[in-house]
Amino acid sequence: MSEGGRVGKLRRVDRDLVGLTVLALLLQGPRHTYEMHRLILDTHKDFVTGLPRSMYHAVERLVRDGLIESTGTSRDGNRPERITYRLTGEGRAELDSRVHRLLATPDPDATLFHAALSFIGCLSVDGARAALAERAAGLEGQSTSAQAQLQTLSARLPRVLLVELEYEQRRAAAELDWTRGLLDDLDSGELSWPDDLAQLMPMPGTEQPEEPQQTEQAEQTD
Template structure:
């Protein structure tokens, strides 16, 4: 985990889940594993992140509650600053993350939390940035064989695929084909 816990990729979905409803660490870890199987989300990591988010004022802890014979569990809920942090993380993830990154995929998961026009603006800016990055990618060297420069084709393919996906998504948002919450 990064020294600055707010930079951990799990923070965005934790804040997103807490925006849906208050939850305790075990519930959050279970939901994270269920929705984001590609992420390592242990209960201890989630607990550590929740304590850090609490210390930073982004989540508020409720008095531990007990259900049945289970041990008491502290539930957490988002604060005003936590909501602002969540939105900033979604925007940053859409705008600033590298191509094909986990942080971009997590931001896309919460795209619907933004107004449609803001989502369009952020995705358009990302597409413009990626097109510039794609233009700057080397094609390989004439002195080298294709086999020696396969990574260039790989990166071109990744950027092209993401640009195509973003273009399709933008078309769907602009045409209202993709249902957007009010």
């Protein structure tokens, strides 16, 4: 983070929503890639695109960077052998950092905030509050700046040339209002979650989902 605890601009890696999703799915415990693939589909993480290939590439990057690691392989009956992965200590810290940055930093790409909200429970309640407070400050600055520009420019330009600035000011103001409401819910306790996410969403049982048409090994070689 930058001085004063402010995040600043997003890094390129912060925009890797597939990698973020893999890190978040491993927070509860080890999983293999097919299970993660099914969870992404079943929980409608629509911001994750290019499946399944993008997920396998993300897993490779995360292993290379030491953020996740293999716990070995397993085979269930006649099903293909699968590699199981788990989060490392570095991966846990990186997950916190990425979610915090995406929550705290207003960005023209609204998909990034959508993804961050999807994984807000990866942070502690206090951590989420701190990140959203940073976002509120940034949005307030954007709204105030856009309003000042409108007042200056409207004196010499027709409105038709300023409607995009009107939109930006209204968008920032509306998002600021919503973010402040979420902060109020955190402060009042209306929105809360346990530090141990296993209490919030237990790991699935031993029942196996149906097999995909392609095996994991075949998908990885695409």
